[in-house]
Amino acid sequence: MTTARMTIAEAVTSLLRDGMPVRFEAYDGSTAGPRDAGIGLELLNERGLSYLLTAPGDLGMARAYVSGDLVVHGVHPGDPYPALVVLMNHLRFRTPSAREAVTIVKGLGLGTLRPPSPPPQESLPRWRRAVEGLRHSKGRDAEVISHHYDVSNRFYEMVLGPSMTYTCAVFPTREATLEEAQTEKYDLICRKLNLQAGQRLLDVGCGWGGMVRHAAREYGVRALGVTLSVQQASWAKEAIDREGLSDLAEVRHLDYRDVVETGFDAVSSIGLTEHIGVRNYPAYFSHLRDRLRPQGRLLNHCITRPHNRRQMIGSFLDRYVFPDGELTGSGRIITEAQDVGLEVMHEENFRLHYALTLAGWNRNLRDHWDECVAEVGEGTARVWGLYMAGSRLAFERNQIQLHHVLATRTSDVGEDGFPLRPRW
Known part of the structure; x- marks a missing residue:
């Protein structure tokens, strides 16, 4: 039969x-x-x-x-x-x-x-990556960061635009351009950190150095940025030299856990927390706290869940975009920051701003499609189009969010360094 x-x-x-x-x-x-x-x-x-x-x-x-x-x-x-x-x-x-x-x-x-071989853009599954190193060990983190960020600086220039900023922008109005919104994001963070000329800033997970260069150029701050991506560090160093900021700004190819300097007036972390693992939050916030002087400020900017449960990202994002990525809610982030002795002063949700940011990146990819395909191949370009459009939809529907958490290293006698009613 x-x-x-x-x-x-x-x-x-x-x-x-x-x-x-x-x-x-x-x-x-x-x-x-x-x-x-x-x-x-x-x-x-x-x-x-x-x-x-x-x-x-x-x-x-x-x-x-x-x-x-x-x-x-x-x-x-x-x-x-x-x-x-x-x-x-x-x-x-x-x-x-x-x-x-x-x-x-x-x-x-x-x-x-019969399962075909996966496309070459796909990373190993979690269990295979575990064989090659513990999740969020320095070696494994360097490998997964390279998988995503060392694609091609030229590709990122076309997709991200002149700012070379791969994090959520802040749109002062819906009519603002992507570049205007990225500038507003950096400036808002500088204002929240109350940066002043001559102060020292540490920017962990600094990407192509956008925050470092903005703080040095606009606020006269001596800024150090660190990134695990070789290509990001190389591009950032060239941009710093090109803009004549080498006396104030520096970017190192370095794990944030290997920064030994202390006494910083401020620390910014823009888009790093998603990569470190929820279980590592205590060590992460402790390390950043210890980099600050008393009354120094920390601004943590990261993608979050609308709940506070620890949750791995989906299979597509884990294999193709952010291997080992992990998200939780802003409440968990605030709790972990408080539990290591930081005083949380303010938090803010920019969920819809990230949807607008992703729409801008998708437009850039569409408008430079042939050049992007020539640079990285059609398969990789398709990955990016799909992941950015899907992420935009997730932000619009409140499946994921983006939070700023602003904290300070309050002194032993309760001095937090904030005015009675801060304005930024």
């Missing part, structure tokens, strides 16, 4: 609760969904089908999309946000029974269950 063949469209449709919201076409000639849909999905080959079947969820779809086996029609690959909105709103999968699953697999052919 032979099992009747099942078309790919039939198999996919059988797993949906409310039908196919977009036009779907498969390499076997089968179709599903409305013919006049503005968004279309086209599955080009059996490898793409195997990706979908052997890694259900976002990882399988990402593998098929990054490899070019799954094409999204109706949107630009540099900004697939409109397609993600439709799929998020209307694509509802159900869990098949064991009998249904066997029928579907037999109908499609058992060969589709």
Whole structure:
């Protein structure tokens, strides 16, 4: 007795609760969904089908999309946000029974269950990375930071724009440009830290040195930045020399845990906390506290959850974007800062600002698509378009947030260094 063949469209449709919201076409000639849909999905080959079947969820779809086996029609690959909105709103999968699953697999052919090799852009799974080093050890952190940040400085220049700033901007108005918003972000942090000429600033996880250069140029601060990315440090050093700031600003290729200097007037951490692991927060905040003089200030800027549970990021982001990334809520961050003796003075949520920031980065990628593909390859460019558009949607829907937490190293006699009503 032979099992009747099942078309790919039939198999996919059988797993949906409310039908196919977009036009779907498969390499076997089968179709599903409305013919006049503005968004279309086209599955080009059996490898793409195997990706979908052997890694259900976002990882399988990402593998098929990054490899070019799954094409999204109706949107630009540099900004697939409109397609993600439709799929998020209307694509509802159900869990098949064991009998249904066997029928579907037999109908499609058992060969589709052989996992293909993942695309080259994919990092090792967590368990494989664990074999090569403890999570958040210095060696493993250096490796995963390199995976994400040492892509290509030229690529980042095209996507991020002239500011070379890869963290949430602060938009004074919705009409502000991305560059204006990034400048406002750095200046807001400088104002919250109450930076004054001649003071010393430590910026941990400094990226391409945007905060270091802004503080030195606009506030006359002697600023030290550290980053685990070789390419970031090289670019930042050149920018410092180009802007004539070498007497005030310095960027080192260094783990923040290896900074031994103390007595800083202020410490900024902009986009580093996501990489260090929630269990390491006590050591992290203790180290930054010990870098400060009494009454010195710390500004911690990081992506957060809308709850305070420790949570690893999803499979796609972990494999393709931020290996070992971990998020929690602002309450947990505040608690950990307080528990090492820092006094938390202020916190602020910039969730919607990050959605606007990501929209700007997607526009830049779309507008420089051919150059970006030439620089890093189409697969990597697709990863970036997908991850930024998906992250934008997550910020808009309050699945993730972005918080500033401002704290001070209050002295033993209770002097915090703040005016009675601070203004920034």
